[in-house]
Amino acid sequence: MVNMGKNTPLNICNTVVQPGENLTLGLPTPEMYGCVRMHVPVHIFHGRREGPVLLVCSALHGDEVNGISIIHKLLNLRLLKGLQGTLIAIPVVNVFGLLSQSRYLPDRRDLNGSFPGAESGNYTERMAHTLTKEIIAHATHIIDIHSGEPGVKKLSQVETLLSDEKAHEMARMFGAPIMLDNPECDTGMLWNLQGENPKPTLVFNGGGANQLDEMTVKTGLKGIVRVMKGLGMLGFRKEGERKTPEPMRVESKAWLKTPKSGLCHFHKRIGGFVKKGEVVAEIYDPFGPAAQSVVTADREGVIIAKYEMPLVTEGDGIVAVGTVSQAHLVSSASKAWEEDSQGASELE
Ligand SMILES: [Zn+2]
Numbered sequence: 001m002v003n004m005g006k007n008t009p010l011n012i013c014n015t016v017v018q019p020g021e022n023l024t025l026g027l028p029t030p031e032m033y034g035c036v037r038m039h040v041p042v043h044i045f046h047g048r049r050e051g052p053v054l055l056v057c058s059a060l061h062g063d064e065v066n067g068i069s070i071i072h073k074l075l076n077l078r079l080l081k082g083l084q085g086t087l088i089a090i091p092v093v094n095v096f097g098l099l100s101q102s103r104y105l106p107d108r109r110d111l112n113g114s115f116p117g118a119e120s121g122n123y124t125e126r127m128a129h130t131l132t133k134e135i136i137a138h139a140t141h142i143i144d145i146h147s148g149e150p151g152v153k154k155l156s157q158v159e160t161l162l163s164d165e166k167a168h169e170m171a172r173m174f175g176a177p178i179m180l181d182n183p184e185c186d187t188g189m190l191w192n193l194q195g196e197n198p199k200p201t202l203v204f205n206g207g208g209a210n211q212l213d214e215m216t217v218k219t220g221l222k223g224i225v226r227v228m229k230g231l232g233m234l235g236f237r238k239e240g241e242r243k244t245p246e247p248m249r250v251e252s253k254a255w256l257k258t259p260k261s262g263l264c265h266f267h268k269r270i271g272g273f274v275k276k277g278e279v280v281a282e283i284y285d286p287f288g289p290a291a292q293s294v295v296t297a298d299r300e301g302v303i304i305a306k307y308e309m310p311l312v313t314e315g316d317g318i319v320a321v322g323t324v325s326q327a328h329l330v331s332s333a334s335k336a337w338e339e340d341s342q343g344a345s346e347l348e
Pocket residue numbers: 060061064145146147
């Protein structure tokens with residue numbers, strides 16, 4: 001571990017947090033009608049020694065719960081006792097959305113894409129502004145956790161601007177099966193990679209909305225701990241610790257659309273490899289037994305997301321195929337991810 005100096009007090013959300021102190025603060029949400037003002041619980045672990053300030057947040061969309069479980073498990077790790085630097089963890093950014101089982105804020109807008117927000121804007125812009133000013137301003141690194149939108153399951157993946165050296169390195173440290181380039185920085189907290197002082201930021205995405213997926217939780221937790229170790233926040237990796245699997249780099253993705261409506265039978269699993277021309281799914285008329293139509297791959301690549309609802313409508317995207325530059329490595333990469341998912345040494 002790099003020997004760094006003593007940490008200094010952190011002034012956040014109108015509270016001074018001393019080095020070595022752990023506490024939970026409530027960040028007030030903007031005012032709305034009704035008599036109850038909501039607060040976003042913010043957990044802060046402020047290490048005795050200085051180091052990076054990592055913000056880990058989830059449920060920016062109120063129906064995405066995998067990240068909540070990831071953060072709960074992270075906050076319970078004994079490893080945090082030796083923390084160097086600061087961890088700011090927000091399990092539920094969109095408290096209103098979680099309570100109402102909605103992706104959106106009370107004004108039915110999407111917080112995603114509303115950053116950095118505006119002090120005098122609409123409700124969602126005000127919320128984004130509050131988070132930017134009170135929380136994000138303190139962070140040096142960010143991990144924002146998401147899941148697939150309703151009806152869509154995603155293979156565990158990190159998304160970032162891969163041309164940003166520090167963000168790319170963070171994505172490799174995470175070791176998710178897929179590393180996806182997002183040159184537009186147009187999802188979640190990736191906007192922090194734009195401007196004059198970009199903050200290394202990852203969006204981790206896995207599983208689906210309204211689902212708690214144990215494998216996604218495991219991959220997400222391990223990835224965050226690996227990033228924290230890589231940044232020197234949790235000490236060295238141990239002797240004999242499992243090697244971080246090399247993520248498969250996905251350059252672009254495209255959804256394969258169904259030409260017919262009906263019951264969808266998939267021939268391929270999420271994370272599987274498809275060749276151009278291969279049958280990915282069959283679509284059956286729900287009122288008759290004959291196969292109606294097939295969906296074939298128009299490119300080769302890895303299935304990185306899948307539509308989960310059994311009935312599909314003509315023109316729906318049913319699987320997302322990610323184009324990988326080193327297709328011949330897919331099977332060995334898959335094996336490494338499966339082996340990695342069995343081990344838990346990083347968490348000790
Ligand atoms: Zn989301």
